[in-house]
Amino acid sequence: MIRHLFKLIWNKKKQNFLLITEMLVSFIVIFAVFTLLVFFYRNYKQPMGFDYENVWAVKFERPPGIQSNDSLKLYYETVSNLLHSMPQIKYVSFTSGNFPFSPSSNNNSVSYLKNNTVSNFYIVQDDYADALNLKILEGRWFNKTDGISKDQPVVINKTLQEELFNNEDPLGKILGEAPNTMKITGVVTDFKDKGDYRPLPQGLFVRMDTSNYRFIGTLLINVQPNTDAAFESKLFKSLSNVMGSTIEIVHLTDQRKSINRITLVPMIILIIVAGFLIINVALGLFGVLWYNISLRRGEIGLRRAVGASGNDVSKQLVGEALMLSTFAIIIGSFFAVQFPLLNVFNLPSNIYLIALLLSIVFIYLLVIICALYPGKQAAAIYPAVALHED
Amino acid sequence: MIPLQNTENSNYPASSPSSTMIRLKNIEKVYRTDTVETLALNNISINILKGEFLSIMGPSGCGKSTLLNIMGLLDAPTKGEVKIDEQKTGQLSDSLLAAFRNKKLGFIFQSYHLINDLRVLDNVELPLLYRKLSAKERRRLATEALGKVGLSNRMKHFPTQLSGGQKQRVAIARAIVGRPEIILADEPTGNLDSAMGSEIMDILLNLNQTEGTTIVMVTHDENMAQKTHQLIRLFDGSQVQ
């Protein structure tokens, strides 16, 4: 029977060409949507990797008057000391502008021997790991004792470790080439610092020193639970006075919401639009199959006469539609597998494969749903009437 | 019930019919619309014996085709009973009816009803698709059937590339490919000129004589009808001869 359906469609390939094209385009749209959904879902399932509940970020601009590294150092220390004197504050760390859930990022290339990759660089201080409750997997976070080394002390995360070292022990290894060398003191868990739906980034934490003062623009503060707005307003005043510049305090919980929104809103719009496109296509498919039945009444009547039951006829029509979609799926899959093969967009290939499988199932289901009712209608055609119409 | 009149003919089949193939008993068919009720068939009873060649004649709209459809189990009578090969058909389900048609019956139509998108061979194979047969076996049977109607050289053509007579021969090949015991032909020569028409008629007669196939044919052509064993005339839904 399959061969028969194939012949039937193949011999009508001209008429079926547009229908297959339409299914093909729908398939590709669905594939794209599923790829995104699978990607976001997998990211969503990953643990966040850090605590942000009681963490605030203070964004500031460096006052224009302070230029030299020495005066900057003093400036940062003054601010730090002020904050440490407040009992509500547990941990404090200056950081580069790419603090967790901020929209900005800082990427640089990093190399170990011949391995080269691009990683996020976070310029942070000794209390950063405690402020965010990052779990140390191996070694330790850097501290004051590392300050004197000629190699800049750094901590890398798990993803970067896997990328650069495979099974090798990363502790104490030197990254980069002279004169900009970095020594690994520890490995931490991955953290989703760009929100729930973003992938785990490769990350490298650099200890803040005079060489990177100019990248500093944020202050992370971990406060005691239940610290209220009254304290925040007091903190704002004190900081504003000490820092002498325009500052803004944001809560990481709010930042998380807004950065998730940046990811989710386009996705929701995309899903709504794609959803309507698919409804559109489904209705069209339904219409075409429906009209085709009245075109093929004679043929259906004949099949009934030579021994096809009503069920056979409706199975045949659904089968034809499935066969058509199979053509579209084969062509579409050919394009789809190029993505993992050519490594476009740098996503893990199993995301594409899962998306591909889901799209295939989806298209088949869609086609079955669209063909079922027209098939039923066809089965109900009275052969005696259909055969004597013309 | 009007008694049957068997017209004795010279070309009566060699294997004399012994039992009834098709038995119609008190068949009545009424078509209803909202306002009108049309009596298409009125109390028809016919016995057709195994190996018999029966023709049905009558003016347009007299119910010939309806009668043929009822014999072919394509249509159900409003009243009465259809027995084929001693099997009551009134209670059979749709799928059993389909299987029954597939095994016992072959159809030939005035307008051929070939599927234009399938090649000749595939058209002939069609009834076999609804049986459990291997593709190879189907092909063999279809080729054989096409050989019988003299179209072995047209197997790969599409119906649109054939003449009317050739198309009807394909339709005959399709009707006989499943070796049915009964062939129902609805004006098989109606669309053909007389030369082609008699060619088709010869094939049917030959089939009846050599294979012993029971044939029921609706026709307008008195000459054709005279070549068959038995003739029934219908007028306004009633049997008049």
Added chain:
Amino acid sequence: MLKNYFKIAIAVLKRRKFFTFISLFGISFSLTVLIVLTAFIDNGISANYPDTNRDRSLYINFVGLRKQLPNGSSNWNGSGSYYFLHHYTSMLKTPVKVAISSNTSATNTYVNNKKLVIGVKYTNDSYWDVLNYVFLEGKAFNIQQIENGDHVAVISEDLKNSYFGDVPSVVGKYIEADNVQYRISGVVKNVGVTNLYASADLYLPYTVSKGNYKDESFIGSYNAILLANSKADLPKIKREYDQLVSRISPGKDWDQLIVHADSYLETFTRQLFGGGTQRNSGFATFVWVTTAFALLFLLLPTLNLVNINTSRIMERSSEIGVRKAFGASSKTLVLQFIVENIILTFLGGFISLVLSYIILQIINNSNFLQNTALTINATVVVYAFITCLVFGFISGVYPAWRMSRLQAVDALKKV
């Protein structure tokens, strides 16, 4: 004749209710998406409150410094500094006025232990002339107050309500931000967040900013808007500014200074499509990309319609055969069919306008974009009109062509 076509078309559409529904759904949905999208784009780029002079304004929002290195180049990009923008634009002869204002930066203020996030913008005096703010009370600060470094402020209606509550007048009252008390000189109507250069809650004289406005480096946090006498003067200003910039030395650390006076849309296209050098305004690329996107988006609904139309025509083949047999030429039939389709698409277009209106109202009321009112304006309707025509034509022509090739005999005979 046309009236006749019209009558037949309406009759056919009425008779084929299911088909009409599918077609209308497809057309109106696709057009709705396009109209809503264009409404967003239109809101983003066309002149709206308070930037109503957008068509005779040029914007300087990007300053880049380049240094060629052996392996690649070193870049420093950002907005301009107040000094740089003010110093050089004041040398231009063609612009009538130059507004200079800082990027809006966020800060907090606390009222009764409730945190308010406010956008702060530092401006010069011309800013209030170039942009047509609607003052609900009071007025803008003047050049004298700016030169004195007075702590005066213009605030938005939103800020007034959240800071002071429901009071009739706040002019002369003080508002605290960044630990400084500012005396309010005026309250303006809210500006939508999509209006990047004008939206803020607290407007202050640039002289009171904590940054150093006298700093002579190129890069800073300010933008300039050059207002021309008329649209015709814009190319002249561009030329004048480009010539001026070519004479500025980028200093010893850099090889090249890149800065342009761009139309509003070009400021975006230069960033998006201008390529790494920012030398190309990227406008042409922008047009290509948006057109390609729209076409791609329309591909599916169009294919859908073509498919349905083809089936529908084949279903009607016997009717076509009869018509041909009675002397209708292929041409009249094709015309009839195309008229049918165009009527259908226009009907769909009308529905999509209604749907878009509803959707835009919902978006506006949800305050998804703060203080932004998306509207269907004339431009969008024209876009929709053109799309309708194209849609109807494409989805009608191919099936009509198929139909015209049907021979009368074949059409009469089926199977």
